[in-house]
Each structure stands twice: as C-alpha cells, then as structure tokens.
Amino acid sequence: xxxxxxxxxxxxxxxxxxxxxxxxxxxxxxxxxxxxxxxxxxxxxxxxxxxxxxxxxxxxxxxxxxxxxxxxxxxxxxxxxxxxxxxxxxxxxxxxxxxxxxxxxxxxxxxxxxxxxxxxxxxxxxxxxxxxxxxxxxxxxxxxxxxxxxxxxxxxxxxxxxxxxxxxxxxxxxxxxxxxxxxxxxxxxxxxxxxxxxxxxxxxxxxxxxxxxxxxxxxxxxxxxxxxxxxxxxxxxxxxxxxxxxxxxxxxxxxxxxxxxxxxxxxxxxxxxxxxx
Amino acid sequence: xxxxxxxxxxxxxxxxxxxxxxxxxxxxxxxxxxxxxxxxxxxxxxxxxxxxxxxxxxxxxxxxxxxxxxxxxxxxxxxxxxxxxxxxxxxxxxxxxxxxxxxxxxxxxxxxxxxxxxxxxxxxxxxxxxxxxxxxxxxxxxxxxxxxxxxxxxxxxxxxxxxxxxxxxxxxxxxxxxxxxxxxxxxxxxxxxxxxxxxxxxxxxxxxxxxxxxxxxxxxxxxxxxxxxxxxxxxxxxxxxxxxxxxxxxxxxxxxxxxxxxxxxxxxxxxxxxxxxxxxxxxxxxxxxxxxxxxxxxxxxxxxxxxxxxxxxxxxxx
Numbered sequence: 001x002x003x004x005x006x007x008x009x010x011x012x013x014x015x016x017x018x019x020x021x022x023x024x025x026x027x028x029x030x031x032x033x034x035x036x037x038x039x040x041x042x043x044x045x046x047x048x049x050x051x052x053x054x055x056x057x058x059x060x061x062x063x064x065x066x067x068x069x070x071x072x073x074x075x076x077x078x079x080x081x082x083x084x085x086x087x088x089x090x091x092x093x094x095x096x097x098x099x100x101x102x103x104x105x106x107x108x109x110x111x112x113x114x115x116x117x118x119x120x121x122x123x124x125x126x127x128x129x130x131x132x133x134x135x136x137x138x139x140x141x142x143x144x145x146x147x148x149x150x151x152x153x154x155x156x157x158x159x160x161x162x163x164x165x166x167x168x169x170x171x172x173x174x175x176x177x178x179x180x181x182x183x184x185x186x187x188x189x190x191x192x193x194x195x196x197x198x199x200x201x202x203x204x205x206x207x208x209x210x211x212x213x214x215x216x217x218x219x220x221x222x223x224x225x226x227x228x229x230x231x232x233x234x235x236x237x238x239x240x241x242x243x244x245x246x247x248x249x250x251x252x253x254x255x256x257x258x259x260x261x262x263x264x265x266x267x268x269x270x271x272x273x274x275x276x277x
Numbered sequence: 278x279x280x281x282x283x284x285x286x287x288x289x290x291x292x293x294x295x296x297x298x299x300x301x302x303x304x305x306x307x308x309x310x311x312x313x314x315x316x317x318x319x320x321x322x323x324x325x326x327x328x329x330x331x332x333x334x335x336x337x338x339x340x341x342x343x344x345x346x347x348x349x350x351x352x353x354x355x356x357x358x359x360x361x362x363x364x365x366x367x368x369x370x371x372x373x374x375x376x377x378x379x380x381x382x383x384x385x386x387x388x389x390x391x392x393x394x395x396x397x398x399x400x401x402x403x404x405x406x407x408x409x410x411x412x413x414x415x416x417x418x419x420x421x422x423x424x425x426x427x428x429x430x431x432x433x434x435x436x437x438x439x440x441x442x443x444x445x446x447x448x449x450x451x452x453x454x455x456x457x458x459x460x461x462x463x464x465x466x467x468x469x470x471x472x473x474x475x476x477x478x479x480x481x482x483x484x485x486x487x488x489x490x491x492x493x494x495x496x497x498x499x500x501x502x503x504x505x506x507x508x509x510x511x512x513x514x515x516x517x518x519x520x521x522x523x524x525x526x527x528x529x530x531x532x533x534x535x536x537x538x539x540x541x542x543x544x545x546x547x548x549x550x551x552x553x554x555x556x557x558x559x560x561x562x563x564x565x566x567x568x569x570x571x572x573x574x575x576x577x578x579x580x581x582x583x584x585x586x587x588x589x590x591x592x593x594x595x
Contacts (some may be wrong), residue, residue, distance in 0.1 A: 016394060016405060022545055023408050026468065027415065029434055030423045044437040051460035086321055089314035097311035105315070112326045112574040114522070116529030118548040119572045122336050122565045123329025125343075146325045152320060172303050178310035182288045207416035209532040227445070228423060241426050248419040260407050267406070270473065271480040 014053050027252070034245035041242050053245035058245040064220055065247060068078075068227040075140045075223060076205040080198045082141065083148040084156075088190070091156035096168065102213060106157075113150035117210050120146065128215055139215040140223065144208060159193035160186065196269040199262055203255065224251050307458060337566035343559035354568035355548035365542060366567065370574070371549035372534075376546060377527035380466040383519060387467065388474030395475065396482045410473040417469060424465045428452055428537075455543035462533055462544060470526070474519055479513035481507070517586035524582060527576050547571045 033041065035051035059065045084185070094106060095100075099123060124143050133139035171181045212223045228251065231244050259266060339357055348451035395406055400536045412420065427435045428451040436548035451461045485508065493503045509516075531548035538544040545553065551571060555564025 012397075013392075013396075013398075016401070018566045019394065020405065020408050022468070023412050023472070026420070026423050026427060027411055029427060033426060042432040044432070044434050078343050090318035092329075093311035093314045099311055105319075109322070112322060113524045114404055114577060115326070115330075116548060116568070116571055118529065118531065120326060120329035121552060121568060122561050123342075123554075124325070125561075126322075126332055126336075127329055131528045142325060145321055149318065149321060149325075172307075176534045178314070203414065207418070209416075209418050209535070210552070213535075214552070218437055225416050225532070228422060229418045235284075241429070241432075242312060243382055244422050244442030245426060248415075248422055249278050252415050252419055255414045255416075256411055259410050263407055263410055266410070267480075270476055 025065070027256075030248050031244045034242060034249050036240055036269035055242040056250070059242050059250065060249045062243070063227065063231070065250075067220055068222050068224050069251070071137055071221065072206055073222040075137050075144065076138075077201050078141045079144040079148050079205045080201045083145060083201055084151060084194055084198055086145075087152040087156050088180065088194075090153050091160045092178070092186065094153065095160035096165075107156075109150045109153050113147060113154070115146075115250045117146070121210070121214060124211070125214065126220045135214065135217040135221050137221065140208075140212055143211045143215065144205045147208075148205055151204070152197050152201055155233060156190070157194060159190065162252065163189055192265070196262070196265040199258065200269050203259075206255070264266075282541065333565045334569050336561055339562045339565075339568045341561040341565070345560050349562065352562070356495055356563050357570070359563065360566055360570060365545075366547075366550060366570075368542065369545050369547045371547045372459060372544055373528060373530075373548075373574075374529065375464060376466070376534075377524055379460075379463045380470070380527050381520060381524050382469040383463065383467045384474045385516070386525065387471045388478050390483055391471065391475035392478035394480050409473075411474055412469050413472040415469070417532045418536050419463055420469050421533050423467075424461070424539050425452070428461055452538060455541075457595075458538055458541070458544045465537065466527065466530070466533060470523065472548075474523060476518040478512065478516060481512040485511055517582075521579065521582050521586065525575060525579065528578065529571070547574070 032046075033050045034044065034055050035048050035053070037052045037054040040049075040052075094102060094109075111126065124146075128134050128139040129144070131139075131142075133142065166183055168181055171185050176184070206224060208223075209225045209229065212226045213229070216222055219227075224247075228244065228247050231240055233249060336349070338351055338353060339349035340352050340355075378438055391409060395402060395409075400493075415423075427433050430436065430450035433448075433451070435451070439445040440448060449457060452458045476584065488504065489507055493507065514518065529548055530546050533554070534544055534546045534549045535552075542550075547567065548571065551564050551567035553564075554560045554567060
C-alpha cells in the first residue's frame with residue numbers, strides 16, 4: 001500500500017517535471033540561441049557555451065528596434081488609457097443601473113470582443129484612409145479599441161456591480177449626482193480592478209499583429225510584433241535567427257516579469273473577464 | 278468559478294428601499310445619467326466596429342479594389358459565387374476547421390491535466406502556476422518565431438531531440454510538408470493557449486465543494502470514477518463556455534499562420550486567405566466577401582456549440 005502510494009507520488013512529480021519542461025523549454029531555447037553567434041548558432045547543445053551579446057547589439061543597430069518598442073509603448077498605453085476612461089462611465093451604467101435594452105447592449109459588447117478582426121479589416125482600412133491616419137500610430141490606437149474597449153467595459157462592469165449598494169444609496173440620499181458617485185465614491189474603490197484590466201488590455205494591445213501589419217507601412221511606424229515578424233526577410237544569405245531570438249527575448253522578459261508580479265490579479269482578471277468575454 | 282454568465286449582470290439589480298416619490302425621481306435621474314455615461318463608449322464602438330463591419334459586408338458585394346479611386350460597382354453575389362468555386366477558399370476553410378478543432382480538443386485535455394495538477398495540494402504549486410503563465414504572456418508572433426527556429430529543418434532543436442531519442446530516423450522539414458506544417462501550427466497554439474484553458478478550468482475546480490470528495494474517499498470510490506461522475510458534470514457549464522471562447526479565438530487565427538508558415542497557401546487559415554486577397558492582391562471586394570463568409574461560419578459554429586453544449590449564454594438577460 002505504502003509502496004503503491006510512493007510510486008503514485010513519484011509519477012505525479014514526473015508529470016509535473018514534464019509539464020514544466022514543456023512550458024518553459026521554448027523560452028529557454030530562445031535565450032540560449034540569442035546568446036550564440038556565427039557558427040555557434042547552429043549548435044544544438046542544450047547548455048550555452050561562451051555567450052556573446054552580439055545579437056542584442058545588432059537588433060538595435062540594424063533596424064529601428066528602439067523606435068518599434070517606443071511605438072508599441074505609445075500605442076498600448078494610449079489605447080489602455082482611452083479604454084479605461086471610456087469604460088468607466090459605461091461600466092457604471094451597465095453594472096448598476098436598470099434600463100431598457102441593457103441586456104442587449106451587454107450582448108453586443110460581448111459579441112464585438114469575440115469578432116474576427118479580419119471581418120472589419122476592409123471597412124477599417126477605408127475609415128483609416130478617410131481620416132488620413134494611414135501609416136500612423138493613431139490608426140492603431142483607434143482600431144485597437146475594437147478589442148480593448150469591450151473587454152474593459154465587461155470586466156469593470158462586473159467589478160462595479162459587486163460594490164455594496166449601501167454606498168450608492170447613502171450618497172444618493174445626500175444628494176450626490178451619478179457623476180459625483182462615480183468619481184468620488186466608486187473610483188477610489190475601482191483602482192485595483194482598473195490596474196488588472198488595464199494590464200490585460202495592455203498585453204492584448206502589445207501583442208496585436210493584424211491591424212499593425214495592415215495599417216502601417218514604414219519601418220519607423222511598425223510596432224514590435226510586426227518588426228519581429230519581418231526581421232526574417234532582412235537578408236536571404238544569412239539566417240538572422242540569432243537576432244530574431246534576441247529581439248524576442250528583449251520584448252518578452254518585461255512582459256513575463258509583469259505577469260509574474262501581478263500573477264494573482266491576472267488569474268482573477270482572466271477568469272472574471274475571459275469566461276464572460 | 279468566480280465568473281458568472283454574461284446575463285447575470287442584469288439579474289442582480291438593487292431595489293431601492295428608501296421609499297416614496299424621491300426614489301422615483303432619483304431613479305429617473307440615474308437612468309438619464311446612465312444613458313449619457315454610455316454615449317462615449319457606444320459612439321466609439323459604432324465608429325470602430327459597427328461602421329467598418331457594415332462597410333466590409335457591403336464591399337463584399339462590390340468589385341472594389343485597393344488604391345483605386347474609381348467608384349466601386351455593385352456586383353451582387355458574384356464574389357461569393359467565385360469564392361465557393363475557388364479551391365483556395367475551400368483549402369483555407371479546411372485548414373481553419375482542422376486547426377481549430379485539433380487545437381481546442383488538445384488544449385482542453387491538456388488544460389484539464391494541468392488544472393488538476395494545480396488543484397492538488399502540493400509544494401511548488403505557485404511555481405507551477407507561474408510557469409504556465411509564461412507561454413501565455415509571450416506574444417503570438419514571438420512564439421511563432423521561437424517555434425519556427427525550433428522547427429528549422431537543418432538546425433532546429435526539435436529534430437535534434439527527436440532524432441536523439443530515436444523517435445525520428447532523419448530530420449524532418451516540418452514547415453515544408455502541408456500535413457506536418459498544420460500539426461506544427463497546432464502544437465504552437467496548444468503550447469501558447471493551454472495555460473489559459475487550464476486557468477479557467479482551475480477556477481471552476483476551485484468552486485467545487487470539498488465535502489463531496491471527502492464523502493467519496495470515505496466510501497472508497499476510485500478517484501477516476503469520482504472525476505467522471507462528479508467533477509466533470511459539475512464543471513461542465515464552465516468548461517463549455519471556455520471551449521466556446523477558445524474555439525472562436527482559434528477560428529479567427531491569423532498571426533501564427535502568417536508568421537510561422539509565411540502565408541503559405543497550404544496552411545493559410547481563412548483570416549490569412551481573406552487578408553491576402555484584400556491587401557496583397559488588392560481585391561477588396563473579394564477579400565471582404567471572404568471575411569463575411571468567415572463571420573457567417575463562426576456564427577454557425579457558435580450556434581452549434583451553444584446548442585450541443587446546452588449552454589445558456591444569456592439566458593437571464595432581459
């Protein structure tokens with residue numbers, strides 16, 4: 001009996017080890033490859049020998065990668081700020097006030113967040129051109145609202161709904177207007193939710209590829225995912241894999257650090273937001 | 278699960294208990310403010326989602342070209358007719374359906390395993406949860422590049438490992454053969470999105486009452502039996518919702534196919550196919566029609582999944 005349990009436990013730990021290896025190995029391999037240069041890149045030794053930083057320097061030297069990172073930061077921060085601002089008032093309405101058509105609106109918001117992006121591509125392209133925003137970061141900020149806004153509205157509405165109604169009743173009796181209630185009573189309580197939602201929306205905006213690929217043209221306007229996707233074609237005589245891996249590591253490490261710091265909140269935000277849309 | 282279904286937002290509304298006429302007036306004021314509060318979001322969504330969607334559907338019925346200044350002519354269902362006779366479109370449809378079903382099935386199974394491991398009380402659980410978040414945090418384009426390098430036919434570590442273990446006799450050009458390329462894409466998608474599935478299943482598992490499991494243990498019921506008879510039925514609604522959301526996500530997949538397979542027609546999904554016609558071939562009308570068909574396909578699959586899964590997504594929405 002005891003032996004059987006010990007075998008079971010050992011098998012369980014083997015399973016855990018296999019899962020850990022599976023989830024972490026690709027990232028480990030990217031780091032190892034990014035530290036290899038020249039012929040060493042083609043080595044498949046699992047442990048890196050004499051690491052070199054050449055690839056990291058080359059990424060910034062051979063393309064406007066710093067500019068690409070800055071673009072991604074500008075776009076993601078702007079779209080998150082705009083989404084949170086817009087969704088704060090909308091979440092109050094959808095989360096706390098009863099009115100006709102509210103259920104319908106909620107379903108529409110949910111549907112928008114699940115929409116295939118390519119379904120709006122030609123219409124958005126037209127809009128971007130009419131507004132004169134082609135090959136500008138503004139076109140990305142505008143188009144990213146399509147997935148960040150429904151998400152922030154949903155999650156904030158959920159959080160707002162769970163705030164105690166006594167707070168609002170007391171303020172109402174004191175003669176506070178809905179705007180005052182929202183900004184003075186609820187807003188201070190909403191910060192944790194806004195940080196979580198904002199972070200998730202930031203990651204989504206940071207990762208976006210289709211709109212960024214379609215609405216920007218020049219190297220200088222590209223965001224990080226597009227820049228990394230297009231490094232490969234730089235030269236057909238050398239394999240720029242070392243540089244691609246270096247760029248990937250540069251962009252991924254801050255994200256992973258953020259996610260690990262906020263992991264509990266992220267899990268809560270994902271399960272609150274994702275299952276509901 | 279901490280999450281509720283979408284409709285329940287409307288269900289749990291507070292009734293004012295202050296009494297009398299004031300309440301009516303206050304309620305009215307609140308309602309008017311609510312509509313005003315909604316206005317910016319509604320306008321923004323109409324601008325970036327509603328209008329572009331309507332235009333895309335309309336453009337699908339025209340011969341619009343990218344960069345052409347001429348007014349596009351209405352040509353009825355011609356684009357749709359061409360699409361249905363285009364082997365490329367059928368190819369993309371099959372790739373999309375195969376990719377989505379394989380990846381959702383695999384990540385549901387694997388996600389279940391990871392969720393059960395994370396749900397067990399053992400040391401290192403926090404580390405494990407952090408580890409599974411890593412693939413989730415990596416942008417799809419970057420995971421595509423990472424795996425693209427690992428799949429490299431000459432220098433890829435996947436070939437080295439598989440040949441080393443003895444599973445393969447000789448290195449395989451994973452992305453060259455359409456069959457292996459599709460499976461290679463599925464593997465990357467499963468790697469990247471399983472954590473998401475695992476976390477949703479874990480959230481569902483953690484809402485289950487522990488008493489049932491104690492009772493089962495006292496009665497000596499085999500754990501496997503408990504899983505199929507108790508756990509699975511209890512988490513089914515949450516699981517179905519997670520599956521539906523993952524399926525919708527997989528059906529619209531673009532970046533992985535574009536970056537990993539370079540838009541190769543053999544592994545192009547419907548999103549890749551639509552964008553290729555729209556942007557690369559400058560045929561906005563045809564590409565828009567393809568996009569519209571994708572929306573219809575996704576709608577159809579959602580309805581099927583909702584019916585088969587007996588999910589009432591918005592049952593109590595009024």
